[in-house]
Amino acid sequence: MTATTDTPDAADMADAPQPRPQSLVLAFFGNHVLDEGDLCVYSGSIIDVLARVGTGEQAVRSTLTRMVNRGLLRRQREGRKMFFGLTAQAVRILEDGGQRIWRDGAVNEDWDGTWTLLGFSLPESWQRQRHDLRSRLTWSGFGALYSGLWIAPGHADVRGAISELGLDAHVKVFHARADAFTDVGLMIRESWDLESIAARYVAFDKRWAAVSPPADPVATRLRLVAEWLRIIRTDPRLPVQHLPPEWPARQAQETFRRIAMETAGSAARMAAQLLETVPLRSA
Template sequence: MLRTFVGLHLRDLGGWIRVAALLDLLATAGVSNSSTRSAVSRLKGKGLLIPDKREAVAGYRLDSAAVSGLERGDRRIFTYRGQRDDEPWCLVSYSLPEVDRSKRVQLRRTLMGLGFGAVTDGLWIAPGHLRAEVEDALVGLDVRDRATIFITQTPLTAEPFAQAAAKWWQLDTLAARHTEFLRRYEHAAPLSENSAPLPENSAPKSSLEPREAFVLWLHCVDEWKAIPYVDPGLPPSALPSDWPGMRSVELFAQLRRTQAEPARAHVREISSAES
């Protein structure tokens, strides 16, 4: 929850927040002061937060080195990219010997975290728009010379492609995550199949007070943020007809339109208040 708060709000505050304000805001969201302090200690150890006293006021500063990572997370979390049926796929083939087992395990975890599906032990697949991300990951793990990337059209499988995709990505498990997100938050922004889309520049207002919007939005993003990393945005041909993913994507976008700005306003108000 603290990491989610940092990603959502600390840059908007200029990268610094009073300790008292941080404790107050997280307590509003149901996080005890002791839990927040423990979480702060962990994030300090990871280089995300730095103690920074300003005019005798204790606070925390966002490490500038962490900004690029937060920006990458923003792109994945807030910009859902669905693949069309006529777009290419990205396949990654690699071979690492037993002596590099730890690196092999790390590579598998990284590929899963990027949204790749496992075709076989050493062959992974994802929508083509993830090519740049996997290139960066392979270089970062120092295994680029052990891997080959193929950009190809839809693979020809012995069974219907959707059946193969269901195994490669464990779509039943992923669908359950989307369904749970809908169950938790659909009441806050009901979706209607007959409702007209909002104009691009519209700014619908939240029915909640800023404090309530802050709590809802923080919990919403905290639960949502992992989903885009395991759901790479598969095309319709790879998904079952009753796929709940697009409904939850639309719900998250609607909650962002209505709750993000009042949530930011509440954070600014509490952060700027006298200690």
């Protein structure tokens, strides 16, 4: 099967940033496998679907191998065919992403005034650990108040992420409220790049607002979810009362949810025809 490049939605998305293959694979499993029970998908089916959004076969195969090595996917051979299923770690990641996408949303209107403060001190030689920790903190909504002191709105639970990284002994977490002396709006502007966050929402809405019912709902939904997840991964869900007026996340979210709803049924029906699956065997 070849990539679908002549559909109206593909032309509309020509200027969109291309998600990393791993992001697309995770979006694929989140869209079509996570809620279907314990299933494995034939590698050829994954290759065919990702080809629809411009990802080549070799890139998909190497990504699947890396994800197996990282403990995100399981291989399962059935005769001459190789199938891939989700590990418990990948299920947790996808369920967390689903919480952010479908339930929490991009607009924080119910902030209770509390902050999570996280301090860490790592040996200078731990560059990889420092990078991994900062990535997890960014995903969890933290911004750098100072180099070793990060802050997030509300009660951010990062215990699991810290433990997975093996950094429990190097991290301290507190929950607190800002004193009246603190200018919360200024603190937010200093700790997060609001202009960049807003620009990503504006660009997303501009690309997707005029998209009509697509000829290829599987490709459209895959691209939609992967791009939206990329944006909200870098959005700390700051309290809306401390953000600039007309914060663009609200309009972008309405556009995302409209297209997600319009493509849900047709994408599911198309996927049922395209994907070859088998039950996932016990480990």
